[in-house]
Amino acid sequence: MPSLVHMQDTIDKLMASRDVLVLELGCGDRKRHSDAIGIDVLDCDGVDIVGDIYTVLQHFPDQSISAVYAYHCFEHLLNLNDIMVQLSRVMKTKAALQVVVPHFSNPYYYSDATHRQPFGLYTFSYFAHETLFTRKCPHYQRNLNFVLKKARLVFKSPRPFYGRWAIKRVVQAIFNLNHYLMEFYEENLCWVIPCYEIDFELERL
Numbered sequence: 001m002p003s004l005v006h007m008q009d010t011i012d013k014l015m016a017s018r019d020v021l022v023l024e025l026g027c028g029d030r031k032r033h034s035d036a037i038g039i040d041v042l043d044c045d046g047v048d049i050v051g052d053i054y055t056v057l058q059h060f061p062d063q064s065i066s067a068v069y070a071y072h073c074f075e076h077l078l079n080l081n082d083i084m085v086q087l088s089r090v091m092k093t094k095a096a097l098q099v100v101v102p103h104f105s106n107p108y109y110y111s112d113a114t115h116r117q118p119f120g121l122y123t124f125s126y127f128a129h130e131t132l133f134t135r136k137c138p139h140y141q142r143n144l145n146f147v148l149k150k151a152r153l154v155f156k157s158p159r160p161f162y163g164r165w166a167i168k169r170v171v172q173a174i175f176n177l178n179h180y181l182m183e184f185y186e187e188n189l190c191w192v193i194p195c196y197e198i199d200f201e202l203e204r205l
Contacts, residue, residue, distance in 0.1 A: 004059075014048060022064045025053050028074025033069055053077065059087040065091045071100045072197075073197050075115045081140055084127045088145035091204040097146065097203070101140075102194035103153070121186050124148050124200055132179050146202045150192055152176055153185065156196040168193070 014037050015021060024031055027038035031046035039056050040047040049056050052071075062132055068087060087097060102109040104118040124130070125137040128146035153175055155168035171193055175185040185195075 001130075004055075007049065007056065008059050010049055011056075011081075015060075015064070021064055022067045023065055024071070025068065025070040025166045026076065027050040027071075028054050034073060035068060036067075049116065054079075054082055056087060057083075057090055060090040062089055063092050065095060067096045067098075074099055074100065075101050075109070075117050075119060078116050078125070080117055080123075082142065084088065084146070088143075088204065093204060095204040097200075099152075100197055101188070102197050105190040105194040106196050107194055108158075119198055121182060121198065122155075124151075124202060128202055129205070133183055133185060134180065145205050146203055148202050150199075150201040151182070153182055153194070153195050154198040154199055155189055156198045168196075 014035060018035075018037075020035075022033060022036040024033050024036035024038050025040075027036070027040055027044075027046055028042065029044035031038045038046050038048045039053055040050065041052055043050045054077075068091060074080065074083070091097065101169060102115075104120050105127055109115055109118065122124040122133065122137050124146075125133065125148060126140045127144070128148045129136075129144050130148040132148060132151060155172040156163035157168055175181045185193075
């Protein structure tokens, strides 16, 4: 793990080389946004800053980040509240936050010993303003600096189960028709037809 001084020096150089700052958290060796600064605790190809995500975020200035992406990263984090506080500090007003995580009914979620945080439709409703769903949740933060703009259920099967994949694509189209069907699915059917992941889109207020 690099020293904090080296980490700050790396961040300063990356910031100086970019007009727009975009972060991809937990990018591993498959960074999906070539213009993003990749952050991961593992030193993989495509990782620009190696370190604990929370620690790395502490080294970015307030209101400096224009967008943040995280694909199958947040389920590995111990404290979602602390991460959301840091993101609200470093992200600019109107900055987009996209988070893709396994749904809690995904059977493969439990196979990974590094998974710490399950996610369902309402998880970010506890940390953001939200008018999408009928069920209302209490808030876990005093100052809500995000609004939940969109949530989408994603159904998949791994290779080589292509027949199951095709069926689940139909299921996905049905339950994403409206938010009522999404809520109905999670309450009543998620253990019958497990969902693979959820794609959340939030915006910094």
